[in-house]
Amino acid sequence: MASAEQSKQGNPEPLTFQTSPDRYRHIQLEVDGPVARIKLNVQENEGLKPGYQLKLNSYDMSVDVELADAVSRLRFEHPEVACVIVTSALDGVFSSGANIFMLGSSTHAFKVNFCKYTNETRLSMEDASANSGQRYIAGLNGIASGGGYELPLACEEIYLVDDRRSAVALPEVPYLGVLPGTGGLTRVVDKRKVRRDLADVFTTLAEGVKGKRAVEWGLVDGIFPPSKFTESVEARAAEIAGIGHTDRKGVVLDRIEPEITDEAIAYRHVRLTFGPQPRVARLEITGPKDLPAIPANASDLGADWYVLRMFRELDDALLRLRFNHPDVGLVILSTRGAIPEVLAMDSQLAECRDDWFVAEVTHHMKRVLKRLDLTAKSFFALIDEGSCFAGSLFELALAADRSYMLDSDAVNIAISSMNSGPLPMSNGLTRLGTRFLGDPERACRVAGLTEPMTPGDANDEGLVTFVVEDLDWNDEIRLACEERASLSPDSLTGLEANLRFAGPETLETKIFGRLSAWQNWIFQRPNAVGERGALTLYGRPESPEFDWRRT
Amino acid sequence: MSASIDYTEKIPNNVNLAGDRKLQRALEEWQPNFLQWWMDMGPEGFQQDQVYLRTAVGVDKGGWAHFDYVKMPDYRWGIFLTPREEQKLISFGDNIGKSAWNEIPGEFRKELKRIIVTQGDTEPASVEQQRLLGKCAPSLYDLRNLFQVNVEEGRHLWAMVYLLHQYFGKDGREEAEDMLVRRSGNADSPRILAAFNKPIEDWLAFFCFTMFTDRDGKFQLAALAESAFDPLARSTQFMLTEEAHHLFVGETGVGRVVERTAQLMKEAADGDVTTVGGVPIEIIQKYVNEWYTASLDLFGGEDSSNAATYFAASLKGRFQESDDKRWPDHLALEGVYEIDAPVGGGRMSKEEIPMRRAMNLVLRDSYAQDCERAVERWNKTLSDAGIDFKLALPSQRFNRQVGIYANMPFDPQGSLLDPAEYDRLRDSFLPTKADLAYVKSLMVSCTKAGEFANWIAPPRRGINGQPLDFEYVKFMRN
Incomplete structure (x- = not known):
């Protein structure tokens, strides 16, 4: 069997995104x-x-x-x-x-x-x-x-x-x-x-x-x-x-080299696995544990600091998914860890947000989450026992096209200040703001809920798509995955891009929206890539021939 | 009042300038700037002298070679196109068999503009490159030839500017203006092609330039003379008649240096011509190496999508494209051009270029054959003199800055050397500073009618049937 990085379509050689x-x-x-x-x-x-x-x-x-x-x-x-x-x-x-x-x-x-x-x-x-x-x-x-x-x-x-x-x-x-x-x-x-x-x-x-x-x-x-x-x-x-930012001390970014086996691409805090259903992958993130206090010079934490390291790994995994696994249509997002630890991490980030390094790491988190929003695959978040969808990590669930939460006392989600500003989407709004586009007051109120929420509360607040009973969990998740993976990949790409970015247009949403719609459409048309298309014949001895009818 | 200008007298032409208000207006603005450019950048120190020049005053047999004394700034730069053929058909490319165009088709505007601007820019460039040569001319005959070349390059600029003014609107007028603003070798506003930014500081370089670089011009013009855009084809056809003289100056110029060197080799002790003020044959060979290869670069890359586009669109053909015997297939959609391409690690491999993309190479081959013929004639001069030395064109891989062999250490025989080995041998391939300084030291001004510098033989005959001691340039100094 080919290793998890040998895609069946697309590039014969898997791409890597690490360099220096x-x-x-x-x-x-x-x-x-x-x-x-x-x-x-x-x-x-x-x-x-x-x-x-x-x-x-x-x-x-x-x-x-x-x-x-x-x-x-x-x-x-x-x-x-x-x-x-x-x-x-x-x-x-x-x-x-x-x-x-x-x-x-x-x-x-x-x-x-x-x-x-x-x-x-x-x-x-x-x-x-x-x-x-x-x-x-x-x-x-x-x-x-x-x-x-x-x-x-x-x-x-x-x-x-x-x-x-x-x-x-x-x-x-x-x-x-x-x-x-x-x-x-x-x-x-x-x-x-x-x-x-x-x-x-x-x-x-x-x-x-x-x-x-x-x-x-x-x-x-x-x-x-x-x-x-x-x-x-x-x-x-x-x-x-001018004199530059002389007070800042840099952090060397080490190389991220996942362990790649037949079934998985394994990083320190992120693990990407494939199957068992065809065209389905699972992206599992391990939450923070025993994070150190942020020192006066936050950059002394280095590139090993969980927040930077995990999001760099997630970024790498998303890129590999995009380029090396074009056949994967559905990605299951899951988390493992303790909600209080995530909330503690978020408090640290909020407290030290004026430190250049903490701010830089937060901007990096923002960009990785945007990368997820812009990935042309379906994302389902599974909020089950042992998960830690809280604050920054709850952004993953908010970014997903749907979320399924196990109806159990042991399962919670939580909101933190990271959900109400520092991690905006391409449309300039928070994910909560986009989710409750028609009811900004609700978005504000929900953002202020500081206590962990039970499945019932999460459902009432509109923060998860489905709450699923224990007995139904396996079947329902399996059916949902299989059903999703059976739909036309092209229509899903268009559907998701339409639904994910409600709200105002920004330079960014325009760029990506028009790339997806116009450029990709034109890239597929015979006038560009047909046998006599302009792109096909560029640099070739023949001249292009167009179908002159406008749509 | 500008309307009272006698255009036919001032600007000889066969494009009905007197009746073309649009063209008059464009030229009214451009012509004073051209004259200013000529005063600033034309031959330095000779603008008031009377030069025995050929002026084209018509395209008929007697008209294109009218000889008389004229002050260069008063030269009547004219606009001539070879007369139009009725029902001319396009002879190659995807538009073959259709009627030739008398207007620019919108879809080819950018390509034609680029072709005309690139060609046009070389004309004033060469005048700028040669502006100091008059001060050390080896004879009045040569001085006159230099000026003839210069004024005709000026006229060729006019020919291209006419096309820009007549067919490209405001954009064309701006491009025409830019031709007078760019300057050869100027860091801030250089000429478009590299070979036209190097100064020509001695007469052997001038002869090599007119032999090799102007000969590139001949083949570019000949390729454009096939163009489906008829005004371009007719302009360049007429330019070719003048260009022939420039090539004559170059080929016979180098030939006369070779002839004199051969004589001096026999006169000098040990055959060392530097003791008797001649140009060593090895230095001539190095000049050939340099100017031939710099001129090869002007043809562009071996594998070129632009070349393919120009051929496909019927804008630029091959040398003598309309000749069915020479080119039975005017579509060139089939077939490949096989070439040895460097593939890294010092190895070469056969590569096939689709024929249309290889059009630069096809044109370059015609050029190379033409150069070979000249070298053969020089070698005959050597062997007739009993000198056992043969000049040779270097390999097309040697000393290239453009294309697949660019910046690789090939020797003149075409073998790839180790870079260190190349550096060691470089001075035996190309002129050294000392060679250039030596040749420059020979450059003395000979301004007496019939007198020739020691390093060059006189020509066989004079210009327009005049004797060698004819006063080709009359100095009007106070």
């Missing part, structure tokens, strides 16, 4: 006091799989895994940094975006997950700018096209070299017959507030916009001639960074 600067091949990470630089230097022949070359700083997952790692490490290991410059180590080229030949040779599921992951990385940069005091600016020392412009769009400021050649461009429509897949359209009009008519011209202009016009249209914040480019961008970075 000593293993980077495609990016150079330089930390220089309060300023850091991420320089793209993509190695053409070191992509994830053979069959394409990563020319002109184009990227595939192997590049983005490094980028995500660098962004994360800057926050934890180099918290003194206050400004990050994203630039390129190549002459005349910043980046030409996601590699088209890689996309052309990938399965649909992989493309979707690739885009989702790259979006999450871009959002983590924006999160760092907004919440970690690490502000990202882009120094485009050459052409930035497609995903190569979407990456700078995730920075707070964009500077473009003015050499009468280098342009920013989103040429997906004219070249490929698809859409920019990393939030480009949304950020152009929603974040940078480029006028919609100019955006219309920009996104159909394959060669892009350069120089003064790029500034006038709001596509970049400034231009500098080549001879002054580096010093000008550096000067701006130094101005933003």
